[in-house]
Amino acid sequence: MQHIYPQMPYLKQTIENIETVLIDPQGHIKARFDTLAIPRGSLGRLEELATIYYSIKGSLSCGIRHKKIFTLAGDHGVIAEGVSAFxxxxxxxxxxxxxxxGAAINVLARQTGAKVIVVDCGVASNIPPSPGLKIKKWKHGTNNMALGPAMSREDAVKSIEMGIELIEEELQDGLDIIGLGDMGIANTTPSSAIFSVLGNVDVSVATGRGTGLNDQAVQKKIAVIEKAIAINRPDPNDPIDVLAKVGGYEIGGIVGLCLGAARHRIPIVLDGFISTAGAIIASALEPKAGNYFIASHVSGEQGHKHMLKFLGKEPLLNLNMRLGEGTGAALGINLIEAGVKLLNEMATFQDASVSDPYS
Known part of the structure; x- marks a missing residue:
């Protein structure tokens, strides 16, 4: 894919430094679980999560202290087509x-012990600076993708590099695991378009109710996405072209978060439909990035289960949630940390003076 990278040294360097993840190559994690005073394999997917976490980190000596959820916000010109109920x-x-x-993500992040990083990537109106907000905006939302490209190729690359920059900034005071989150009225429309193109699935399969559309409005939304794809003809072999023509600034930022975190061997907890669209672009740019993804839940949005299947990820939860913001990721981080703590803090058969039937 060398044609993707000209004049993009920052993005190229990030991608080139992403390493393959080998799952417990020496068997040390399994060996540790086998010493614990429980029947082997009895913790099920919690053991799997601890194994994935420590395989990504490459060491059994680290826990989870610095948990951050990135909630990226941007607006979309396609809202002019009536694709959202809000x-x-x-x-x-x-x-x-x-x-x-005061939002759901704040409540769940507090429960998880995670910091929420709120980022204005392209909200259509100005938001006053605040200690709780990172402003990374250079344009007020995308163009209407039903009439032409959502953004330029240059802007698409800039949005990805903005996400990489966020990772580099947050590394300064610690970053062990990240959750992906989003906010953007009408952003299920570009996400459906991205999946339809890169996943080679029919628009009707990739498109759901978003903010709660009725059947008639869903059919209109499908027609808008089909029109956008027909007009823009995004190249499925060029993920940046897809992002530029039918994507969004916050989705590009999520792509960058995925690539930037993978470069530093940081596990990435996917949220719902929009964050998974960004993850699909990231894995199309560099398949090794997919080794770092953990799917927190399957969204109530129709296309999400197909997205996760496309990525080869099995969700941890199915709660019929479809809020976004990073809410599912917060719950997923809780489960991952539970697995890690069990591996680190449980007594072994020897410690607990319990007979070991496997010895």
Whole structure:
């Protein structure tokens, strides 16, 4: 894919430094679990999560201390086509709610012990600077993809590199695991378009109700996405072209978060439909990035289960959630940390003076 990278040294360097993850290559993690005073394999997927976490980290000596959930916000010109039940201003209003720590993601992040990083990537109106907000915006939302490209190729690359930059900034005070989150009225529409193109699936399969559309509105949404794909003809062999033509600034930022975290061997906990669209682009740019993804849940949004199957990921939870914000990722981080703590803190057969039937 060398044609993707000209004049993109930062992105190219990040991709070139992503390593393959080998799952417990020496068998040390399994050996440790086998010493614990439980029947072998009885912790099920919690053992799997601890194994994935420590395989990514490459060491059994690290726990999880620095947990951060990135909630990236951006607006979409395609809202002019009537693809959302909510007005565009709700993006700005929800960002302000995140800053005030009154949203669902704030509640679940507090429970998880995670910091929420709120980022304005392209909200259509100006949000005053605040200690709880990172402003990375250079444009006020994308263009209407039903009429032409959502953004330029240059802007698409810039959005990815913005996400990489966020990882580099947050590494300064510690970063052990990240959760992906989003906010953007109408952003299920570009996400459906991205999956339809890169996943080679029919638009009707990739498209759901978003903010709660009725059947008639869903059919209109499908028609808008089909029109956008027909007009823009995004190249499925060029993920940046797909992002530029039918994507969004916050989705590009999520792509960058995925690539930047993978470069530093940081596990990436996917949230729902929009964050998984970004993950699909990231894995198309560099398949090794997919080794770092953990699917927190399967969304109630119709296409999400197909996205996860496409990525080869089995979700941890099925709660019929479809909120976004990083809410599913917060729950997923809880489960991953539970697996890690069990491996580190449980007594062995010898410690607990329990007979070991396997010795």
């Amino acid at each position: 007005p565009q201003q709700v993006t700005r209003e929800m960002v302000q709610n995140f800053i005030r720590e």
